[in-house]
Amino acid sequence: MNNIFIAILHGLILGGAYSLIAVGLSVIFGVVRIINFSHGAMLMASAFAYYELFTRFNVDPFFAMFFIAPAFFIIGFLLQKVIIRPLLIRESASVLEPTSVMLFTIGLDYAICNLYLMIYTSRYKTLNTWSYKNYFRAFDNSFVTQYSRIIAFILCFVVAFGLWFIINKTELGKRIRAVSQNRDAAALCGVDVHTTYGIAFGLGTAALAIAGAAMSSFYLVSPSVGNVFGTKSFMIVVLGGLGSIPGAIVGGMIFGLIEQVIAQFIPSTMASMLSFAVFLIVLVLMPDGLLGSRKRK
Amino acid sequence: MTYKGNSIFKGKFFVWLTLVILAVIPLFSGLYWQGILVLVCYYAYAATAWNFICGYAGTMSLGHSVYMGIGGYISTIILETKGISPWIGMFIGAAVAMLLGVIISYPTFRLKGPYFTLSSIAIVELLGTFISNTESLGPIPIKGGSGWSLTQTGNQASMFEFSSKLSYFYIAFALMLIGLFVTYKMSESKLGYYLVAIRSDDDAARSLGINVTKYKLIAMAISCFMISIAGTFYAQYFRYIGPDRIFSYDLSVQVALIALIGGQGTVMGPIIGAIVLIPLSEILSSKFAGQMSGLNLFLYGVVMMLVVYFMPHGFCEHVVSILQKVEEKIFGKKKVKE
C-alpha cells in the first residue's frame, strides 16, 4: 500500500508539471478560441533561452524567468496583434476557412522546431542546475524527486492563481472575460477586442515561459522537446474544460496520476493508452470538460 | 478576373489539362521524377480522401492516418499469412476501415471544431500505441513495433508488385482519378450540397431538416474507404509497413496540409496541393539534407505560413490565376465581360 501512496505523490508532482505547461494554453484556448499548435515549439524556444542564459552567464532558470517571461509576454502579444489578428478578422468575415489560424500555428511549429534544430542540432542538453542535481527526500527516503519538480509543482499553483486573479479580479480581466464570452458584444461595449486578445495571448505565452524554466530544469533541452508536452497539453486543457484554469490543473493531475499510479498495475504503454481513452470518453460524454460546464453561461 | 471567359485554365477544361499533363510527364522523365510523381499521386489521392469529409463538411480530422494504417495492415497481414492478393485484400481492409470509421465517428461527430480535431489526434495516438505494443491479436499476428517487411513475389502484377515504376505511377494515378471523380460527383450531388451547408452552419442545416449526422457519416465512410486503399498502396509501394509512420500523427498532418494548402472543399485543391508541395519538399530535402539538418522542414513550415497568410483559399485559385496571367501575356488581353 505504501508504494501506491508514493506513486500518488509522484503522480501529483508530474501532474503539476503538466498543468503548469498547459495552463498558459488554457488561457489562449479559452479566450482567443484557437488551437495554438506552436505551444510545444514555444516551450522549447523558452527552454533554449534558459539554456543560453545558464551556460553563458550561469543564471539559474528560476531566476532568469523573471526576464524571460516578460519577454515572452511581448512575443505572444505581438504574435497575436501583428500576425494572428488579420487571420482572425478574415475568418470572422467568412465562414469558409475556420481553420487558418490553426494551420498557421502548425506551420509556425514546424518552422520554430526546425530553426532550432539548425541552430542547436539535435543533441540533448541538460541544465545541471542546483535544482536539477539535488533531490528532495521525504518519508524516510521513500519519496525522492528532483527539487526542480517540486518547484514546478508549486509554480503550477502560483501561476494558476496569478492568471485566475488577473482574469477574475482585475479590470483587465473583466475585459478578457467579456471578449471570451461574446466578442461582438464586447466590441460594441467599447472593448478593444484585438488588444485584449493580444494580452491574453501574451499572458498565456508568459505562463508558458515560466513552465519552460521548470521544464528545462527537470527534463532535457532539445529541439524535439515540445513533442513530449505539446499534444498532452491540449488534452489536459480540454479534459479540464475550455478556459477553466482550475480545470487545467485537474486535467494535468489526472494525466499525471494515470501515468504514475495506474502504471503501477498495468504496463506503462497501456497506461498511456488509457490516458488517451479517458480523454476521449470525457470528451464524448461531457464535451465541456470536467470543470468547464459549471462556468458556462 | 476579366479574362476568365475564354481561358483554357477554367473549369473542367483545366482539370482535364492538368490530368493529361500529369499522365504524360512520367513517360518522358527519368526514374527520379517518376518516383516523385508516384508520391504526388499517392498524396493527392490521400488528400482527396481526407478532403471528402474534412474539406467539404469542415470537420478537421488530424487522425486520418488511422484508417490508412488499418487498410495497409489488413491487406498486408492477409497477404503474408494467407497469401491473398492485395488487390482483394485492399477491399477487405477498406471495408473494415469504413466500419471502424463509422463506429468511431458516430460519437465524436457530436464534437465541434477544435474538440473534434483533438479527439481525432487522441484516436491516432491511442491506436498507434496499441499497434506498436501488440504482437498478436488472438490468432492474428500484428508484429508490434517491428512492422511488416513484405516478401517479394517476383514482380507479379496479380500480387501488386511490379518491376517498373511506371506501373506504380499509373496505379496511383488511376486511384487519384477515381478519387477525383467520386469527389466531383459528390460535390454535384445532394450529399455535396448538404455537406457544404453543414460546414457553413450545422445548426442551420439541421433546422432545414438535413440529417447532419447521417450525411456526415456517409461522407466519413466513403472517405475512410478511399484512404484505406491508399494505405494498401503505401504498403505495396514501399514494401514495408510499420506503426511509427503509418499510424502517426505526422502523416495525418501531412495529408491534411496538402489538402488545406491546395484548397479544401474544392475538387482540384488536394491535387494542386500535392503537385506543389511534394516536389517542393523533395527538392528541399535533396538540396539541404546533410548541410543543415532541418532546413528543408523549416522552409516547409515557412511556406505553409505564407500560404495560410496570403492565400486563404489555398493554392488552387492562385495557381489558376497565375496561369491565366501567363496566358494573357502570351496571347494578349481579350476582355470578355461576364
Next chain:
Amino acid sequence: MSKGKVKRLLSLGLAVIMTASMIAGCGNSGTAEAPASSAEGTEVETEAGTEAPAAASGDVVKIGSLWPLTGGSATIGQQHADGAEAAIKEINANGGIKSMGGAQIQLVVADTETAADKASVACERLITDDGVSMIIGAYNSTCCISSSEVAQKYSIPYISQGGVATAVTDRGYDYVYRINNTATYDVLEMITALDTICEENNLDTLTYALVYENSDWGADNARIWKEAADERGWTCVLDEPVTNGQADMTSQVLKVKDSGADVLNVSFYTDDSIVFSNALYANQVDLPWGVWSVGGGWQDAAFFEALDQEVYNYHFVQEDWDMCGVQNHEWIQEVATQCKETYGYEMTSFFAQGWTVAYIAYYALEAAGTTDAETLRDAIKGIELHNDGTDRALLSGYSAIAFDEKNQNTFDGGATGGTIVQYQDGVAVPLYPAEHSVEGNVPILPIPSFSER
C-alpha cells in the same frame, strides 16, 4: 470549343512537351551509370567532397550516406554521418581510390527523417538522381529494411550499419550487406558476460527485470534476452515496455524497485535513458548484479554530459566497438582527437561505426576497380578483414569482417566486436569479453547498495 482556345492549347502543349523533355533530361543525367557531376547540381557536397583536389583525375565516385538527421534518432544519425565524412576525408587525402586512378570519393548525404517511407524515397533519390554507386546507412532497422528494398530493386550495393533486426539480411537480397551485429549478438554478449559473472560468484540463478522502449529495437532486445534467460532458468520479475518520450520514469523505476530484481536490462534512446537513469538514481534502486544496457542512450555523449557520474556509476553497457582501442592504439587516439576537434564531442561508437562502414565501402571500390554494380557487389562479398589493431577500417573494433551466405558479417565466428564495460568512477572500464579487456580490470560486483555508498 472556340478556335482561339484550340490554338492556345496547341502552343501550350508544345511548351509542356519542352518542359517535359527538360525534366527528362535532368532525370537521365543522374542515372546510376553516370559518375560525372549531374547537370542540376542538386547533390550535397560534403566537406570531404569540396576540399578534395578536384583535378586529381577528374573522376569522382559517389557514395550515398543515408542517416536519420532529423526526427527521433537525429543525434545518433548525425554521429554516423560525421564518422563517415571523416573517414572519406582521410581516404581522399591519402589519394582516393588507387585502383581507379586516384578517383576521389564524394559522399552524398541524405536524411531518412527517422521514417521508413522517407528513407525509401531518399534512397531512391540517391540512386536515380545523384547516381551513387553504393549506399551506406541507415541506422534504424525499419529504415534499413525499407531503403535496402530500393537498393536491391535498382541493384545498387547497400551496406547496412545500425539496423539490428534480422529481416535486414534474412530476405536473401544479394545487394544488401550488413556489417554490424544483429540484436541477437548484442544481447547474447551481455548474457555471456553474465554467465561468467554467475560462475565467478557461484550464482545458481538470477531474477531479472526488462524495461525497454517499445519500438522494434527495444522490443527485439527484450525478446532475445528473455529467450536466452529462459534457457538458463532465470526468472523474469518485470517486463515493461515504455513509449518513447516520457516526461518522467518514476513509475517504471518504482516497479523495478518493487520487483526486487537482481539484474535490470534496459534499452532506451538518449532522452529516455537520461530521464530513466535519473529516476533510478533518485529512488535508490539497488540492483546487486547491475543495470545492463544494450547501448542506445548509454552510448551517446549527451547522456554523460547530462548526468553526474554517481548516476550512471556501476552501469554495465554493451558497447558495439572495442572500447579499449583508444587506450591501446595510437592511431585510434588520433582519430578520437580529430573527432573532438572537428565535431566537438568525444568519439562514440556511432562515430566509429560510421567511419567503419565508409571505409568498407572504400575497400570494396578499391577491390572492384570499377563502379559496376555487379563487380562491386562481389567485391564486398570478397572482403575479409581481421582485426590486428592496425587496420584503419576497423576503428569500431569489429574482430573481423567476412560475410556469410546471407551477407551478414560473421565476425569470423570470434568476438562480435562488442565490449561490455562497467562505469567505475565515471570511467568506462572494459571487462568482457576477455580479449577486449585490459589487465587488471575487474568488475565491481555485487554492486554496493545505496546505503553503503
